[in-house]
Structures are given as structure tokens and as C-alpha cells.
Amino acid sequence: GEDVEQSLFLSVREGDSSVINCTYTDSSSTYLYWYKQEPGAGLQLLTYIFSNMDMKQDQRLTVLLNKKDKHLSLRIADTQTGDSAIYFCAEPSGGYSTLTFGKGTMLLVSP
Amino acid sequence: DTEVTQTPKHLVMGMTNKKSLKCEQHMGHRAMYWYKQKAKKPPELMFVYSYEKLSINESVPSRFSPECPNSSLLNLHLHALQPEDSALYLCASSRAGTGYYEQYFGPGTRLTVT
Numbered sequence: 001g002e003d004v005e006q007s008l009f010l011s012v013r014e015g016d017s018s019v020i021n022c023t024y025t026d027s028s029s030t031y032l033y034w035y036k037q038e039p040g041a042g043l044q045l046l047t048y049i050f051s052n053m054d055m056k057q058d059q060r061l062t063v064l065l066n067k068k069d070k071h072l073s074l075r076i077a078d079t080q081t082g083d084s085a086i087y088f089c090a091e092p093s094g095g096y097s098t099l100t101f102g103k104g105t106m107l108l109v110s111p
Numbered sequence: 112d113t114e115v116t117q118t119p120k121h122l123v124m125g126m127t128n129k130k131s132l133k134c135e136q137h138m139g140h141r142a143m144y145w146y147k148q149k150a151k152k153p154p155e156l157m158f159v160y161s162y163e164k165l166s167i168n169e170s171v172p173s174r175f176s177p178e179c180p181n182s183s184l185l186n187l188h189l190h191a192l193q194p195e196d197s198a199l200y201l202c203a204s205s206r207a208g209t210g211y212y213e214q215y216f217g218p219g220t221r222l223t224v225t
Contacts, residue, residue, distance in 0.1 A: 031211050042115075042201055043154065043216040088153055092211040096142055096166050099214065101153035 004089060004102035011108045018079045020105045022072040022089035029091040032065065033099065034074050037086045046074070046087075076107075084109045114138075115217035117202050123223045126192060132220045134185040134202030141207035143185040144214065145177060148199045160185060161207045192224045 005023045012018045024032065030051050035043040049056045049063045049072070056063045062075040072089055086104040093100040115136045124130050134143065142161045146154035159167035160179040174196075176188040185202055199219045206212040 031213075033213065035216075040221070042117075042218040043203075045213050045215060048213055086151075094167075096159045096161050096207070097205045097210075097212045097214060098144075098156055098159060098167065104151075104153055 004091060004100055006087075006089060006102035006105045008103065009106050009108070011110065012079050014079060014081055014109055014111050016079055018076040018083070018107055018109075020074045020076075020087050020089075020107065022074075022102055024070050024072060024089070024091045026091055026093070027067070027070060031092060032063075032072050033090040034061075034063065035088045035090060035101075037088065037104070039085075043088065079107075079109050081109045081111060083107060115202055115204055115215050117200075117217035117220050119220060120218070121221045121223075123225060124189065124192065125225055126194075128192075129188070129190045131189065132187040132200055132202075132222075134187075134204075134217055135183055136204040136215070136217075137183055138204060138215065139182075140204035140215075141182055142205045142212070143179060144203040144205075145185070145187050146201040146203065147196075148201055148219070154201055158187075189222075192222075194224050197222055197224045 003025050033048040034046040036046050037043050060077045064073045086106050088104045089102045090099040118133045145157040148154045157171045158177045163179045174191050178186040201219045202217045203214040205214045
């Protein structure tokens with residue numbers, strides 16, 4: 001079955017760039033998603049990329065997709081303390097828009 | 112409006128209690144989902160409703176009983192739960208039909224079973 005891998009932890013200083021990486025296994029995935037979860041909260045859809053794109057930029061967020069290596073990354077420019085959260089990448093799995101989530105990367109931003 | 116609301120925010124219940132979790136969305140979505148999330152883990156899919164019909168049940172124990180009374184509402188009825196059922200329960204919604212559509216999540220209900 002599908003398996004989505006992420007590194008578990010990333011620590012950066014405020015103002016630096018953060019790069020969160022994800023590896024997925026289903027090469028037929030049409031969309032790939034990034035969700036953010038702050039402590040005690042639900043998941044917030046941050047951005048997504050269609051599989052025929054290599055890059056998508058949305059303000060401070062840049063998503064890069066390498067289909068050959070099945071590698072997805074999320075770059076956050078000028079990281080702020082409010083960006084501290086767990087970031088999940090997700091790919092479609094089966095029908096009804098169901099998702100397989102990675103284990104999540106905890107981003108800690110220090111002042 | 113991309114808001115999914117869930118009530119209550121927190122719930123503490125004993126193993127013999129019956130309670131319900133509620134979820135509501137007004138985005139016109141016709142697919143709704145229940146997830147269970149343990150601490151420091153990704154969400155695990157429990158149920159999917161599409162056009163108010165139960166489409167996926169991920170082998171969830173019968174002490175969890177979902178209900179979709181209309182296209183905007185989703186309930187999860189709880190009965191005779193176990194302490195290991197303590198978790199964050201998340202509701203999500205999306206457009207339905209062929210193809211993949213992004214899911215929008217509610218803030219969750221933090222459930223503690225004593």
C-alpha cells in the first residue's frame with residue numbers, strides 16, 4: 001500500500017528558511033497536499049500541488065515536486081514563531097478523496 | 112467560508128456513558144469524514160460519507176456509530192468506549208464525486224474516556 005515518509009523534527013531560528021521534506025510512493029497521485037496542525041487544533045490546508053507541476057509558490061510558501069524521485073518539499077521563507085507546528089504531507093489513497101498522511105514533521109522556530 | 116465546526120471542544124465520559132460528537136459545514140460539500148488522532152500521530156480515517164451515504168468504514172468498532180442526518184451535518188455517537196479511545200476526533204469535508212478534492216478540517220473534539 002501507499003506509504004508517505006517525513007523527517008520527524010526540524011528546528012530553525014526566526015527569519016531563516018525552513019524546508020520540510022516528504023517522500024511518497026504512489027506515482028499516480030494527482031495531487032499532493034501540505035497540512036499544518038498547531039497544538040490542540042485541527043488540520044489547516046496550507047497548499048497543494050498538481051502532479052503536472054514542478055513548483056508552486058504562495059506568498060512565503062514554495063512547494064517543489066520531483067516526480068522522478070517521488071519527493072515533495074515545502075519551503076517556508078522568513079520563518080516566524082507562529083509557524084511552529086506539525087506539518088503533514090498527504091497524498092490521495094483510494095476513492096472518495098481519502099488521504100494517506102505522512103507521520104508529520106514538527107517544526108520548532110526559536111526567536 | 113471554509114469553516115468546519117465541531118462540538119463539543121472537549122468531552123470527558125465514563126465507559127458506560129453515551130455521548131455524541133457533532134460536525135457542521137456550510138460549504139456545500141457532499142463528502143464528510145471522521146478521523147481519530149492520537150498524540151504525535153497522523154489522523155487515522157474512521158468513516159467517509161458521500162452524498163449522505165456511508166461509503167467507507169475502516170473496520171471501526173461498533174461502539175462508534177456515525178450518522179449523517181443531512182448534507183451539512185455529521186454526528187458520531189459514542190457508547191461503551193474504552194480508555195484507549197481517548198484521542199482528538201477530527202471531522203473534515205470536501206467536494207464529492209470523481210477526482211480528488213481537498214479536505215477541510217474542523218478544530219476537533221478532545222475526548223477523554225475515564
